[in-house]
Amino acid sequence: MRRLFFAALLLLLSGSTAAWADSQTAQSNQIVQVYRNVSGSTLASGTGVQLDFNDTDRSFACGFKGCFVDAGHFVETTTTADDDDFVGVLLADSCLDDQECPVVIWGPALVRWAGSTDNTNTVGALVGTTTVDGQMGSGTGAGTLLSLTMTAAGAEVNGSADGETRWVFVAPDLN
Numbered sequence: 001m002r003r004l005f006f007a008a009l010l011l012l013l014s015g016s017t018a019a020w021a022d023s024q025t026a027q028s029n030q031i032v033q034v035y036r037n038v039s040g041s042t043l044a045s046g047t048g049v050q051l052d053f054n055d056t057d058r059s060f061a062c063g064f065k066g067c068f069v070d071a072g073h074f075v076e077t078t079t080t081a082d083d084d085d086f087v088g089v090l091l092a093d094s095c096l097d098d099q100e101c102p103v104v105i106w107g108p109a110l111v112r113w114a115g116s117t118d119n120t121n122t123v124g125a126l127v128g129t130t131t132v133d134g135q136m137g138s139g140t141g142a143g144t145l146l147s148l149t150m151t152a153a154g155a156e157v158n159g160s161a162d163g164e165t166r167w168v169f170v171a172p173d174l175n
Helices: 002-014
Strands: 031-037 048-051 074-077 086-090 100-114 126-129 136-138 143-145 162-170
Touching: 031 086, 048 100, 086 162
Parallel strands: 031 074, 100 136
Antiparallel strands: 031 100, 048 074, 048 086, 086 100, 100 162, 126 136, 126 143, 143 162
């Protein structure tokens, strides 16, 4: 009887898969790293993040192995054009303040696009951070544009508003 129970349990566990509720999930051609959001607010999927070297929330980053002392584990939203401290783009659907978040640090990712302020309409153009909180746009240091803004019908069009969605190949300069 015990043998049958363990065989059934093993069979049940071998067929289980993880389920994700994210708006985009990690792909095999992405490198994803986990950082702690210390921006002071909940971040949306596709938000550009940068390293936070001046955070005061360090006491929240303690675990059973001790506390983090390296500021490189903490991120906040980008608010500067072509920020040297850019790390990547939030992968999760959203991430609460003072929580760990998966961030695409290399590879394709959906990003929030500053279409009215830092727009580029050239696929393959260089991409950077912008002055629009957490959004990407024309610039340098963050990657390469892979698509233009998509309409609900699936057509690519020129950007016109902040908060649009675009595919970018995230490849930060060596920061």
